[in-house]
Amino acid sequence: MRVVAEEILRIENLHVTVEGTSILKGVNLTIHRGEIHAIMGRNGAGKSTLANVVMGHPAYVITEGSIFYRGQPLEELAVFERARAGMFLSFQYPAVIPGVQVGTFLKKAVTSVRDEAPKGRAFRKELTAAMEQLSMDKSFLSRYVNDGFSGGEKKRLEILQMLLLKPNLALLDETDSGLDIDALRIVAKGINEVAVDSACLIITHYQRLLDLVKPDYVHAMINGAIVQTGGPELALELEDRGYDWLDVTA
């Protein structure tokens, strides 16, 4: 008998505005544990907005519709509570926090999300293993969070956090942008590891990450709505044909 996987994220008829401009216009999406979904679309289609609004960015206003995380309406949860409940956003542009060392930051973040301070030795071991997996040098730990990081370094730090925080829901906002092929492989390995036991939403422009992280579902987003859903073959088709054939306004 097949056991139905747990529903992690359900988005119903979501409408969102930013500073009065309508960005999302009725998005519907449900993700279960163990599933990888990819959203593809042109710049400005609303992909990043979707990731940010799910995480609770204060600049985005939900005007209609709802988001549920493991059955609970998300409007009840503050941003930090979403993180503690197991939601994670890998940022397209992670913020710089001057003067805060990566090591300190990671330990504090893990402490807040797990609700207890990790044991010193066990945590060091876990951290070392995760960093090795991402080919990150130990010297990362004493650098300031994202301060002077290259694009690729920033993305690796995002994935490192994801590996340590072990989210139920991973939102990956253009994690592949700015990565060379080697870095892309490393990052993809990290995503695949987390994706086994979580729900994963990958936002991307390009097919190339999806060669390495196989999505179960691919959604095409145009003008703030999902207009087409398919399997991995849709990503290939979008790469090949572009978006115009789906764009009824074009």
Place this chain on the structure above:
Amino acid sequence: MTDEAQDVIGDYRYGFHDPENSTIRFDQGLSEQVVRDISELKNEPEWMTDIRVKAYRHFVERVMPEWGNCDLLNKIDFESITYFLRSSNKTETSWDEVPDDIKNTFDRLGIPEAEQKWLGGVTAQYESEAVYHSIREDLEEQGVIFLDMDTGLKQFPEIIKKYFGTVIPHSDNKFSALNTAVWSGGSFLYIPKGISVEMPVQAYFRINAKNMGQFERTLIIADEGSSVHYVEGCTAPSYSTDSLHSAVVELIAMEGAKIRYSTVQNWSSNVYNLVTKRAVAHKNATIEWVDGNIGSKLTMKYPSVLLKGEGAHAEVISVAYAGEGQHQDTGAKVHHLASNTTSNIISKSISKKGGRSSYRGLLQVTPKSTGCRSKIVCDALILDDYSRSDTYPTMEIGNSTADLEHEASVSKVSSDQLFYLMSRGFTEDEAMGLIVNGFFEPFTRELPMEYALELNKLLELEMEGSIG
């Protein structure tokens, strides 16, 4: 925040006060007689009494500074302040013999623990005088002198007579005059030629009584090629009436010597903290002021360095945190009086809940000083829309070969930083605390670890309820 931290700190961690059991207390108010009485009580040599009286007369004649926060300065009621209070009849060298009530206070502040772990020597001053004093035997054997100033004057009058007031004359300003007139306690530290003191020596200043004035006087002399790190911490309980802390600190670094002077001042918010700190650096000597100002009602303090000898170097790193009802008017002054002297000034301030922080700096290069270099970095972080930060830099550059850099920035915490941190499980207050600690990091990394941790914890607490 953890319960533990809450337990330890409460609102203002050191805000407790113990019953005041003074053995000698002068009535409030100041007169020439009070000045003479203090000197007589301490059995001082006549020349010191004369200096005190001269300084007192200057204090009376000298007008209040007409810059800084004049409104607050003019509210100081010199007549309501107690100028001398003796809590213990002598300075103990064994912790066990310190009177219990005083011992309790310092136990709560963690002093004996710190001494065991990482200090070369300790002086603990309670009200006007030192109540406890110790120095590691090996340092004493090497000829290092570390005493409270009163004992120093008794045992080494000739050294003190030679250097006292040479860096900061009584007539320097109104408050240096006041200090010279009524000084009591403080540290006297002498490092002989070529001796490097590896572990920091520490002084701890505690005001316990109400309306108390604390006027410690510190003199540090590092002889040729020696080095030392001196650390001071300050606290006071919260009373509804104001206290005055007006210290004078003189440092002298002989040829090739190095003095680092670190302060973490955490006065309660009813203390006027008006301190004159100045150092002289001779040839190839280094002076480092590491100066942290967290509490107080009004702090006016500008650690200064006179770079007198060729190749001398000054380093001033200061931070100020101005919360509700507080004004931190701090900065640095460096005088390049000789050629090839260098200086580095980093000043960081945070204003919150209507607090005001001001940077006031002076950089001087005299006409004859060639090849001088200086870098000044001033960063201000403002945490809300109704706090204030000002910068008053002054530069007097008399020699065209000087190489100067001045960077200044005023910033606010960005909503992207907050969102990023909150998406990692930090509450808004915790996120703010992390950002603030990061902002002060160039300062805290210079502190002994115990102080750095303490400071970070304090700042995190200050950030609670900082939003909305």
